[in-house]
Amino acid sequence: MSFVTPLWPPQASAYAEQVDRLFLGFSALTVLLVLPVFILIGIFALKYRRGRDVDRTHRTRGSVWLETSWAAGPFLLVLGFFAWGVALYVDAQTEPVGALEISGTAKQWMWKFSHHPGGQREINELHVPAGEPVKITLTSQDVIHSLYLPALRLKQDVLPGRYTTLSFTADRPGTYALRCAEFCGANHAVMGGRIVVQTPRDYAQWLSRSGADKSLAERGKLLFRQYGCSGCHGPASSVKAPDLAGLYGRPVSLESGETIIADDQYIRDSILFPHRAIAAGYPPIMPTFRNVIEEEDLIALTAFIRNTRAEDWREEE
Amino acid sequence: MTDEVRLRNPYHQAAQQRSADLMGMYLFLASEIMLFGGLLAAVLALRIEHPHAVSSAAQHLKIWLGTANTVILLTSSLAVAVAVAAARFGRAALSATLFAAAGMLGVIFLGIKALEYQKEYSEGLMPFLGNARPLKDNAEFLFLNLYYVATGLHALHMTIGIAAIWTAAWRIFRRHIPVPGRAIAAEVTGLYWHFVDVVWVFLFPVFYLAR
C-alpha cells in the first residue's frame, strides 16, 4: 500500500477546471454560511452556560427582520451558484458542431467503442485526440450503466433502448480513469478501463495502427445485405419500401400525421420497432429485428444509412 | 336499539370521536388517491411517449362493457348514498337492504369484468397467456399491462368493498350496529365504496376511452 494519497483529481480539460472552480467557490460559500453557526453556538453556550452570572435581560422571542434576512441572504447567494452550475451544465450538454463521433455500447461488464468513420473498435479503452471536440453516442445492451470520466468531471448514464450522448473537448494528453458509475450487477466495480487522450498526431497514428479492415459504413453495407434489408429497400426491389438514401437528418412524415427528424434514435426504432412509426404512404410490412440485430451492428447499419447519398445507391447495382 | 354512542378509549365526546373517524377515513382515501395516482402517472408517461400505441391498444378494450360497468357502479353508489341516509334516519331495514343491493351490483360489476378478461384472453391480449396476438407494436403491450394492473387492483378494492358493505348490511340488519346511534360505521363504509367508484370514474376514460 502506498502512503501517498492524491488530494485532487487530475484536470484533463478546461471544463474540468471550471467545475473545480465552481466547487471550490461553493465550498467557500459553505464556510461563510456555516462558520457563524458553529462559532456563535460555541460562544453562546460557553458565555451563557448555566450558573454563570451574566446579563440575561432583554431576551427576545424572535425578530421578523432577522428571519427574513437569514432566509433571503443565503438563498440569493446560492441562487448565484445555481445559475453558474446551470450555465456550465448547459455548456457540457450542448453538442459541439463538427465533433469527432464515437459510438459506445455498454454491456455487463464491459465498454465497447467504435470510432467513426473508420470503424476502429476498442474495448474498455477509449482513445481521443486532445483539443478536438468529441461526441460519444451511448447505448446499453442490458441494464443501465454510466460512463464516468472523472478527469473530465463528466458522467452520463447509458440506457438500454435509448441513445444518450456525452460531448467534451479534452485538452491535456494523458491516461485517465474510465469507470462505470451506475450499479449494474456483480462486476460493476471492475467495469472500467482508461481513457487515453492523445495529441492529434498520436491519435491519427493510433487510428491507422488499429485500423479496422472495414469502415463502419462498409460494415453496415455488408450487414444491410446480410440481414436482408436490401431485399426491400434496395433500388431493384419490388417491395414498396422507402428509399433510405439521404434519409438521415431529414424530416420524415409519418402515417399518423406527425413529422419526425430521422436521427440515430429514429433509425434504431425503425429497425427494432417498425410498427411504432410508419412512414407515410408505405404498408406496415417491415418485420421487427428485435433480438436479431445486436447494438453494435445497429451502429454500423445506422452509419451506413447515414453515409449513403442517392448516388452511392445507384452505383451499387 | 339504542341511540347511545359508545365512546372508545381516548375520546371524551361523541362529536370528537365521530369527526376523528371521518377524518381518519378521508386521510386513508387521500393515501389511496396517491396509490392509484402512481398508476395514472405511469399511464400519462406512456401516453406522452407512445401516443399511437396507446390509442390503438385502447381499441381492443370492450368499451360497451366498460360503459355498462360504469352505469352499474354509479347506481351502486346511489344505493349506498341512500343507505347511509337511511342509517342516519334510523331506518335500519331499508339501510341494510340497500347496502346488500349495492353489494350485489358490485358482484355484477366483477362478473362483467371477468367476462371482459375472458374475451381478452381468447383474443390473446393477456400478457403471456394466449397466442393469437393482434397487437402490432410492442408498446401496446405496455398499455395493456398497465390496464391489467390497474383494473386488477381496482377489482381487489371492489372485493374488499363488497365484503365491507355486506358486513355492514348484516350488522345493521341484526342491530349489531344500532342506527342512528352508530350510523358512523355505515358512513365510513359508504365513503370507501364511493371512493372505489371514483377510482373507476377515472380508470374508465384513462383506459377505455383512450382510443
Place this chain on the structure above:
Amino acid sequence: MSAQIRTFALVWLALILLLAMTVAAAFLPLGPAKPFVSIAIAIAKASLIFWFFMHLREDTGLLRLAAVGGALWLLILLLLMSSDLLTRT
C-alpha cells in the same frame, strides 16, 4: 329524508348524463383535446360524488381539504414528471 333521496337521484342522473357525454366524446374527432375532455368530465363526475354522495357538502373545511389534498399532491407528480417527458431531446 325524501328530499335527500331526490337530490341523490338527481345526482345519479347527472352522472349518467356525463357518462353518456364522455363516451360520445370518445368517438368524436377531437384530436389532441380528447384526453382533456374525458379527464375534465371525469373530474366533474368525481366532484359530484364527493360533494353529494360523500357528504362533503355538509362537512367542515378540514375534511374538504383532506379530500382535495390528495388530488393536489397527485398533480405535483403528474406535472413535474411531464416536465421531463415533454422536453427530452
Place this chain on the structure above:
Amino acid sequence: MSDASPLQESADPPPPRETPEEQVSYLRAGYSLKSWFFTTDHKRIAILYMVAIMFFFVVGGAAAVLMRLDLATPSADLLTSDGYNRAFTMHGVIMVWFFLIPSIPTTFGNFLIPLMIGARDLAFPRLNLLSWYIYVIAGFFTLYSLVAGGVDTGWTFYTPLSTMFANGHVMAALSAVFIVGFSSILTGLNFIVTVHKLRAPGMTWGRLPLFIWSHYATSLVLLLATPVLSITLVLLAAERMLGVGIFDPALGGDPLLYQHLFWFYSHPAVYIMLLPAMGVVSELVAAAAHKQVFGYWFIAYSSMAIAALGFLVWGHHMFVSGQSMYASAIFSLLSVAVAVPSAIKVYNWTATFYKGSVSFDPAFLFAMSFIGLFVIGGMTGLMLAMLAVDVHLHDTYFVVAHFHYIMVGGTVSAFFGALHFWWPKITGRDYTKMWGGLTAVLIFGGFNMTFFPQFLLGYLGMPRRYHSYDPEFQVLHLLSSAGASILAVGYMLPVFYLGWSLRWGKPAETNPWGATGLEWTVPSPPPKHNFEEVPVVVEGPYHYPLKHPASRD
C-alpha cells in the same frame, strides 16, 4: 404538582377519574406477555417499536461493519463481489425502511405525542398496534431475504437490473418494503388525526411543542408519499414475477419512469427521516438553553414548508440519468428553495442560545452533534444540487458522505439525543450523565473520521457501490474504516450504561431537566392513562424559566 406548571384545575366538565389501578405507571400495568403484545397503550407500543428498531439497527450496522472491513483493502478479500453487493443493498434497505424512517416517529413520536398534547392515547390505538404488527411481519420478510442470500440491486431497485437481471431474493425484499409501507401510512394517519382531534383544552396550534409540528409535517409526507412507493413496487413485482412489462425497454418501456416514481417517494422520504429529528432538536435546544425558542412560528412553519417543498425536488437524483435538461434545471432550482426552511431552523436554534442558561447535559451534546453534522450534510447536498457539480459527483462517495452526514450524523444523533433526554421519563430511571457525554463525543469524533474522508474520495472520482478500487484510494478508505470502528464502539456504549440504569439507576424525578411541556408534568414513568385529569393549557410552550428547582439559574 408543586411548581407553576401550565396546568390548571379544570372545572367543567368533570374529568373521568381514574381508578387507582389505572394510576400505576404504564410499566406496571400488567406483566404478562399478553399485556405487552396486545396492548393498545401508545407508550407500550413505543417500547415494542424501540426493541424491534434497535434490532434492525444492529443488523444494518453489522452489514456496514462487513463493508468497511472489506473496503480496508483495494482488492476483494473478505467478501465476494456478489456478497459485497448484497451487503450494501441489505444495509440500505434495512437502515432506511426498518430503522431510520420508523425510528423517531414510532418510538418517541408514539410515546410523546399524546403526552405532549394532553391526550390519553393516539386517535386509533388499535390501529397503532396493527402498525407495529405490520412492521414486524415486514421485518420477517427482510430477514428471510437476508438469510436466504440477500438482494443485489441496491436499495433503489433500479430497473431493468432489478426486474430482468438481478438474481437475489428481490421479491422477498420488495414484499418487505411494500408491507412496511402500510405501517408508515397508518402511523402517519394516526398522528394527523390525533393532533387535530385530541388536543387538550387550551392546547391551541400556537401552543404545540415544535416536536408536534415536525411530526405533523412528517405524517403528511408519510401519508402522501408512501402509497406511490407501494404502487411502484407492485409494478416492479408484476414485471419481475409475472413478466408484465411496464418499464421494460425491450417493449419500448421507460426505465426513467421507474426512477421518477421511486424518487417521488424517496426524496420526500429523506424528510421523513429528517423532520422528526429536527423536532427532537428543537426540544433539546430549548431545554438545554432553558429559554423560549427563538422564532417559534418560523420553526413551526418551516417544518410544513419542508414537507411541501420536499415533494418538488426529486429530479435532482436524475441529473445524469437522461432526464431532460430543462427538467434538471427546474429541479436544481427547487432544491435550492428547499434548503431555505432548513436554514431558518439552524439559525433559529443558534439564536435560541443567546442569553440562555445552557446546561451541558448529554442531550445537549447530541443536539450539537446534530446541528454540526446536519449543516455539513445539508450544504454538501446543496452542492450536489448544483448541476455541473452533480455531473461529476453523482454516484460517488461524495453522495455517500452527504447522506450519512445527514442520516447518521444528523438523525441518528438526534435519536440518541432523544433517548438520553426522555430516558428518565420513559423508564423512570436516571443514568450516569458522564457516560452519556462521553458517548456523544465519541460518536461525533468517530463519525467525522468515518465519513469526512469519503467526501475526498468522492471528489477524487471513487464511485459508490464499488467492491474493489484503485490502490490510490486506500489511505482514505482505511481512515474511514478505522473511524467506523470507533463509531461502532460509540453506538455500543449506551447498551451498557443505559442497561445498567434500568436495574441500578436512581428513580427519576418528574422533571429532571427542568424542561417545559406536558410530558414533564406527569410522573416518571407516566401512569397508564397519562393524565389523572384532563389538563387545561393556559400558556404557550417553552414558558421559561420554570419555578422548578432544576430550571433556576
